[in-house]
Amino acid sequence: xxxxxxxxxxxxxxxxxxxxxxxxxxxxxxxxxxxxxxxxxxxxxxxxxxxxxxxxxxxxxxxxxxxxxxxxxxxxxxxxxxxxxxxxxxxxxxxxxxxxxxxxxxxxxxxxxxxxxxxxxxxxxxxxxxxxxxxxxxxxxxxxxxxxxxxxxxxxxxxxxxxxxxxxxxxxxxxxxxxxxxxxxxxxxxxxxxxxxxxxxxxxxxxxxxxxxxxxxxxxxxxxxxxxxxxxxxxxxxxxxxxxxxxxxxxxxxxxxxxxxxxxxxxxxxxxxxxx
Amino acid sequence: xxxxxxxxxxxxxxxxxxxxxxxxxxxxxxxxxxxxxxxxxxxxxxxxxxxxxxxxxxxxxxxxxxxxxxxxxxxxxxxxxxxxxxxxxxxxxxxxxxxxxxxxxxxxxxxxxxxxxxxxxxxxxxxxxxxxxxxxxxxxxxxxxxxxxxxxxxxxxxxxxxxxxxxxxxxxxxxxxxxxxxxxxxxxxxxxxxxxxxxxxxxxxxxxxxxxxxxxxxxxxxxxxxxxxxxxxxxxxxxxxxxxxxxxxxxxxxxxxxxxxxxxxxxxxxxxxxxxxxxxxxxxxxxxxxxxxxxxxxxxxxxx
Ligand SMILES: Cc1ncc(C[n+]2csc(CCOP(=O)(O)OP(=O)(O)O)c2C)c(N)n1
Ligand SMILES: [Mg+2]
Numbered sequence: 001x002x003x004x005x006x007x008x009x010x011x012x013x014x015x016x017x018x019x020x021x022x023x024x025x026x027x028x029x030x031x032x033x034x035x036x037x038x039x040x041x042x043x044x045x046x047x048x049x050x051x052x053x054x055x056x057x058x059x060x061x062x063x064x065x066x067x068x069x070x071x072x073x074x075x076x077x078x079x080x081x082x083x084x085x086x087x088x089x090x091x092x093x094x095x096x097x098x099x100x101x102x103x104x105x106x107x108x109x110x111x112x113x114x115x116x117x118x119x120x121x122x123x124x125x126x127x128x129x130x131x132x133x134x135x136x137x138x139x140x141x142x143x144x145x146x147x148x149x150x151x152x153x154x155x156x157x158x159x160x161x162x163x164x165x166x167x168x169x170x171x172x173x174x175x176x177x178x179x180x181x182x183x184x185x186x187x188x189x190x191x192x193x194x195x196x197x198x199x200x201x202x203x204x205x206x207x208x209x210x211x212x213x214x215x216x217x218x219x220x221x222x223x224x225x226x227x228x229x230x231x232x233x234x235x236x237x238x239x240x241x242x243x244x245x246x247x248x249x250x251x252x253x254x255x256x257x258x259x260x261x262x263x264x265x266x267x268x269x270x271x272x273x274x275x276x
Numbered sequence: 277x278x279x280x281x282x283x284x285x286x287x288x289x290x291x292x293x294x295x296x297x298x299x300x301x302x303x304x305x306x307x308x309x310x311x312x313x314x315x316x317x318x319x320x321x322x323x324x325x326x327x328x329x330x331x332x333x334x335x336x337x338x339x340x341x342x343x344x345x346x347x348x349x350x351x352x353x354x355x356x357x358x359x360x361x362x363x364x365x366x367x368x369x370x371x372x373x374x375x376x377x378x379x380x381x382x383x384x385x386x387x388x389x390x391x392x393x394x395x396x397x398x399x400x401x402x403x404x405x406x407x408x409x410x411x412x413x414x415x416x417x418x419x420x421x422x423x424x425x426x427x428x429x430x431x432x433x434x435x436x437x438x439x440x441x442x443x444x445x446x447x448x449x450x451x452x453x454x455x456x457x458x459x460x461x462x463x464x465x466x467x468x469x470x471x472x473x474x475x476x477x478x479x480x481x482x483x484x485x486x487x488x489x490x491x492x493x494x495x496x497x498x499x500x501x502x503x504x505x506x507x508x509x510x511x512x513x514x515x516x517x518x519x520x521x522x523x524x525x526x527x528x529x530x531x532x533x534x535x536x537x538x539x540x541x542x543x544x545x546x547x548x549x550x551x552x553x554x555x556x557x558x559x560x561x562x563x564x565x566x567x568x569x570x571x572x573x574x575x576x577x578x579x580x
Contacts, residue, residue, distance in 0.1 A: 096375040103376050110343065111376045113368045121336020122343065122368060128325075129299060129341035129348070147364070150330030154337065157328070 004050060008203040009246050010257055011046035015039075015069035016243050017261040018078065019228075021269060022068070022085065026233040030273075031085055035099040038069040040227030041167055043242050045073035047206035048135060048165065057214070059133040059163075061109045062123035064116070064142055065100035066167070076104035078265070082272040117145030120164075124151045127160045133214040135163045140221075141172030143185050152219065153192045161214035164189070169226040189219040196221065201242055278448035284419040285314040285385075285445075288426045292349060293323040301325045301338050302351030302385075311351055311387070312445055331360035339369045342380035347430070353387045354397035355439070358404050369435050370410025379433035383426070388441040388468065388520055391561045394554040399547055399562060400467055402439040403525025406496050413495040413526070415439040415467040418450045421493055439495065441468040441520060453490050455507045461572050462488035462508055462515035464534075464542075466495060466527065469518035469562050476568035485576070492517070495526050498533055505538050513576045514541035520562040522547045541579075545571055 019039035025031050038045075046069070052059060063070045071081060076092065084091030084102055093103050093111055103111035110126075112119055116139065123136035138148060143166050155162050166185050170177050186196035194217045199205050201224040209220055225239045247254040292298045293316075305315055305324055318324040327334040334350075341348040352361050369380035388400040405411050412434050416422040429436045451470055454477070461480075465473035470491050477487045488507050508515050515534065519527035523546040531542040545563045552560035563571070 093376055101375060103378075105376075105378075110378075111372075113371060113375075115363070115367050118336060118364050118368055121333040121364060122340040124333075125337030125340025125342075126344050127340070128337060129344040129346050147330065147333040147336060150328065150333040151336065154328050154330065154333065 004054075004207060005203055005246075006250065006253070007050045008043065008046045008207070009250060009254065011049055011073045012042040012203075012243060012246065013257050013261040014264070015042035015046065015072050017258070017265040018068060018072055018081075021265045023228060023233045025085070025269070033098050034231040035085070035233075036066040036231055037228040037233075038066045040239070040241065040243070041066070041169060041201065041224045042069040042073070043201045043203045043246070044165060044167055044206065044222050044224060045070040045137070047203040048163070048210065049073040049075070051207055051210040051213070055213070057133050058108060059135045060123070060126055060130070061107070062119040062126070062134065062136045063102075063109060064112050064119060064137055064139055064167075065114060066139065067102055067109075067112065067137070068099070070137055071102055071104055071109060074104070074107045074109060076102075076107050076109060078268045079272060080104075082268055086272065116142035117148040120145070120148040121151040124155045124160065124162065127155070127162050128158055131161065133161045135165060137165045137167060139172070140166055140168040140170060140177055140185065141180070144181060149188060152189055152194060152217070155217045156192045156194045159216050162217045163210070163213050164194070164217065164219040166219065166221040168221050168223050170223070171226060171230070173230045184221065186219060186221045194219050199223070203246070279419045280445060281417070281419050281422055281447050282313050282445040284422045286316050288423070289314070289349065290316040290318070292347075293318055296347070297323070298346050298348060299323040299325050299341055300349040300351065301327055301334065301341070302353070303327055303329060303334070305351060311353060312442055314445065331357055332363060335361040336364040336368075338382055339364050339380060342369050342382040342435075343372065343378060347381050347383065349383045349385060351385045351387070354393070355386045355388045355399065355401040356397040358386060358401050362404055365435060366405060366408045366411070370408060373433065374410065380435065381429065381433050382435050383429050384435065384437045386437055386439055388439065390443050391552070391559045392554060392556070395551045398552050398560065400439050400441065400520040402437060402467075402495055403521045405437045406526045406529065411435040411437050412497065413437040413439060414493060415441075415495055416493060417441065417444040417467065417470055418447060420450055439467055443468050443471070451491050453488075455488050455490065455503065456486050457510060459486045459488040459507065459511045460576060461485065461513050462490060462511040463518060463568070463572075464490050464492050464515055464530070465518040466492045467520040467562075469520055472563065472565045473518050473568060475565035476572070479565060479569050480572060485572070487572070492530070495530075498530050500533060500537055508534060508538045508540050508542070511540060513579050514543065516543040516545055516572065516575070518563060518568065519544070519546035522549060524549065543571075543575060
């Protein structure tokens with residue numbers, strides 16, 4: 001099991017280092033459009049990606065605007081992602097997608113159009129048409145959209161092989177969940193006869209909940225903590241940081257992995273900036 | 277017996293599902309009536325897909341199917357429901373090729389009805405799609421035009437908004453343009469107004485006016501053909517674009533394009549800018565032959 005936890009950490013470490021560096025690039029005004037950093041939430045995509053590798057499944061993946069970690073965890077090319085941040089035609093979304101609308105054709109990651117929750121019905125429809133195993137990521141706020149909810153209902157009716165992942169950071173920009181609603185996503189989904197679980201972003205907890213993926217629709221509401229601001233480079237202070245906890249768990253090996261990914265990310269940025 | 281528009285749609289759908297292995301999505305498709313008899317009696321295993329009463333999400337399901345390259349048909353009955361069905365199609369399917377290089381062709385059968393349906397569902401709403409990029413809009417009213425629309429769609433990779441009208445389903449006739457060297461006035465009718473514009477033209481001719489009629493199949497892209505420009509240039513009192521939608525939309529935009537190209541006044545005549553009620557006295561229908569005759573004569577008298 002330690003191996004799996006380590007594999008997840010390796011992916012998460014790449015994601016975290018990418019976001020940390022991007023944070024600096026935004027601060028340095030090298031990037032001048034809104035950037036949605038996923039630091040703090042990287043164990044969600046990383047755990048799922050490792051499980052998919054183990055199951056030997058390449059699912060169709062539908063992401064939301066905060067998708068860098070999903071892109072990287074599922075093996076999206078870092079150079080194309082950097083080029084996208086630089087608005088280049090060689091970017092993963094032709095330089096049109098910015099941070100919010102990235103895609104990766106090679107890894108079946110479909111881009112988001114910026115309208116919160118659209119990816120839920122689109123992913124459900126794509127799965128209905130192709131019957132391909134599908135993972136749909138959605139924020140705790142976007143999951144509230146009426147069309148997100150009815151899509152989960154239709155996926156249940158049609159028994160589609162979909163994993164709904166609610167990335168629940170308790171925030172819609174800066175508005176907390178308790179201000180917006182008095183119900184929980186996993187309860188609603190359960191009411192729609194979808195097997196649903198409310199869990200933490202603990203990698204092994206996520207991993208363990210993916211055992212029976214794709215026999216039927218499943219929803220995981222995963223509680224997590226966003227490290228940076230909704231958009232751009234800023235932080236609201238010190239919060240619980242799963243990354244630090246996992247790195248400490250692995251001790252020296254963890255620090256080495258972190259260092260390795262830090263170098264990898266810096267090298268990739270250097271190379272792409274020199275290309276100009 | 278000649279083929280109706282209804283039979284044409286039915287045959288196209290059968291081929292699209294059974295031979296091309298595609299899907300047709302919509303609400304209450306497999307019930308009595310089969311969408312005005314335009315659908316073959318097929319079920320989910322054949323690709324005839326009943327969606328729930330979740331109009332916004334349903335548009336998204338069809339986009340997902342479109343992304344998978346199956347070229348789905350989407351039946352939206354009636355066009356007024358596009359206000360709920362359009363958002364994900366317009367914001368994702370219509371942009372997907374430009375942003376992500378992934379075309380998302382969808383054949384949207386958007387059906388207008390004759391009226392008596394109150395504030396919600398009557399008439400056409402193609403202008404809703406017209407103002408946003410990434411879609412093509414066509415309003416076939418004859419069997420050949422419908423077949424042409426489908427054939428075009430199958431060779432293209434865009435979202436096609438097919439602005440249908442129930443009143444055309446029984447039609448077997450093709451509609452011809454009439455263009456004179458020196459006409460008094462020119463009618464450019466769209467959708468169901470084409471039938472009543474033709475009636476109005478005949479009436480006006482009986483009264484001694486020379487009236488061109490140039491049928492508008494394509495709403496978007498609007499291509500102003502040279503022969504139409506010539507006809508408008510020679511049309512003494514200008515022209516009028518007739519539509520089954522509100523005038524403040526496709527009709528005004530097309531009229532504007534015409535006026536930029538040819539220095540003639542081009543009027544519009546469509547639904548009145550008010551809400552429709554149920555009773556015939558308060559309904560809001562496309563211009564009748566009598567109303568068209570009256571408006572054309574008014575314009576001519578005002579300018580002579
Ligand atoms: C349809 C739509 N409504 C509202 C917005 C404005 N908006 C942008 S981000 C956001 C909050 C998203 O929160 P969540 O889904 O929880 O994702 P998170 O940002 O927390 O990752 C909102 C409401 C939008 N982009 N699209
Ligand atoms: Mg959130």
